Amino acid sequence: MPMDEDAVAALYRDHAAALRRFARGAVGSEEAEEIVQEAIIRVWRHAPDGTQGLRPYLYRTVRNLIVDQHRLAGRRPRTVAPLDDEGGFAAAGGERFDELLDRVVMEEALARLTPDHRQALVAVHYRRLSVAEAARALGVPAGTVKSRCFYALKALRAALDEMGVER
Incomplete structure (x- = not known):
């Protein structure tokens, strides 16, 4: 060819x-x-x-x-x-190696999120802060943290799908 x-x-x-x-x-x-x-x-x-x-x-x-x-x-x-x-x-x-590769994939997907969404997601899901603690740390209302986490997870799933990661 x-x-x-x-x-x-x-x-x-x-x-x-x-x-x-x-x-x-x-x-x-x-x-x-x-x-x-x-x-x-x-x-x-x-x-x-x-x-x-x-x-x-x-x-x-x-x-x-x-x-x-x-x-x-x-x-x-x-x-x-x-x-x-x-x-x-x-x-x-x-x-x-598999752990490293998974981490690289996740870092690439997280980099595709907006900074506000990424900060909320990292605070709640990686740093294991409560919504109230994350709200204080980020200086936003608790409802905003919940909303940002919801949309961040949705965007993260889309990014991982685009990267070919199977669930």
């Missing part, structure tokens, strides 16, 4: 920056760029018809390439000592 350079360039222009940010959280910058380029080529060759499902398909492809790279690296002899529990990829069975 001859490669349509304009189509590949358009895919890269429209999606590469977001995919690179997503991949960079799990692998280094150089590896992220290679993964994004490979994902763009794969998606261009095998993308679903239409553009509606393209973005989630791109994110799933990048995620699969990151997992493949991690598995392949696990089969190679280590040239450096594994990181400790605070630092990263050292746990057996890839559990730390």
